[in-house]
Amino acid sequence: MTAPALSGASAYLAGIADRIAALTATQGAAIGAAAEACVETIRRDGLIYIFGTGHSHLMAEEGHFRAGGLACVVPILASSVMLHEGAVVSGVLERMTGLADPLLSRYPIGPGDTLFVYSNSGVNAVPVEAARYGKARGARVVAVTSIAYSKAAAAGRETLAEIADIAIDNQGPPGDASVTAAEGLIVGPISTVLGAAIWNAVLTETVARLAQSGEVAPAYISSNMPGSKDRNAALVERYRTRNPHL
Template sequence: MSKTPTAAAYLTELAARMGRLIEENSDSIAAAADAVERTAKADGLVYIFGTGHSHNMAEEAHYRAGGLALTVPILSTPLMVHEGAVASTAFERMPGVIVPVFEHYPMGPNDVLIIVSNSGVNTATVEGAQLGKARGATVIAITSVEYSKQAARGRTRLAEVADIVLDNGAPPGDAIMNVPGSELRVGPISTSIGAALMNAVFAEVAVRLQSSGTDAPIYLSANMPGAKEVNDALIARYRPRNRHL
């Protein structure tokens, strides 16, 4: 018997949900890979945006060993949690707050915008998707369809705006483990599954590019042989268009 039964149950359930992702999102993963591949071949960029904890997805892809160098994180301190978590919750609900943020990121028709929001209803993420579409970018949402339907209460949902929806399958509230003797739940899954979905798409694209004779722009871990030369070349290529390099 496990010494940590709740931890074991959480990891087992998380692994099971991970294993169902390709079946439950097969068409959406293929569509997302098609969009990112087109962007890569057009020398476009993949912008990634989220508020609160969802902003971690933007940083997950940024300058990532084994990741695509064409990714650009959209980062705005007031919408993140590290300098004011309570304030960020208020800011992400404010109409218009995203407009000056997106002015720093000149996305266009050759680009992809990935927006991550588990609840899928906060104003900044929905307006961000609308701005991306207005600029001609292909908008991919990573969200919980079930949670967003429950949370919407008449509001526009990210899943309704996006061109492609990757459903993380998280339940309302995100957490999957009951806490005995209470109504509480623990063990969120949206970050783990969101990162898996995003990296699955990027892995598919990287192999497609190499197979078609196009060099995939992949960062190497700094401790791998030849990493400096490879990464320096990618930085020189993308730094003029990625303000975070």
């Protein structure tokens, strides 16, 4: 029996490839600016924070304690605006004003640090207020968002991209879903794939720029690779007192 053609999967993966190409073509300057902010933070022995609500919180975990990742990255993790303790409630809370300050106040964000805020729509109250919180404390704020989605959803509200010092457009469509699978049914969300690609592009550019200056980035290597034990242990020791999630 002949296997059916992968029409849905093929359309989804082709859309991802097209948007990755669009990132390369249009977001090079923003990615470079974000990488330079990270370079400056590392040189000052500062920290790189990542925050998001809902599914965007996955980007905070993507940057944390990862093989090939930076040890100076601190995820901002608040279970109330994640998904595992109640997705419906989380969706309500991320739209409420006044929550960002108490959520972020556990982290000593300040001058010399960089704060990445992920929000695909770019309009929910908590990520927008998180960006304001970071700027008020002197950190460089990088937004990773969909400009098209923000324009469609803003309804006169100030967006995350407008507040941030640097905005990277993930090239995603309004609503996130990308493939029309049936009449009136659009599926295939893409913001997580694009968000991870953007983060790792920024990280790789950061390390490359440091290497060009003869500097060694505080990067983890896989615990399954030779030499990892001592290197990673030294990095954990260096950052443990400043990262509550180590």
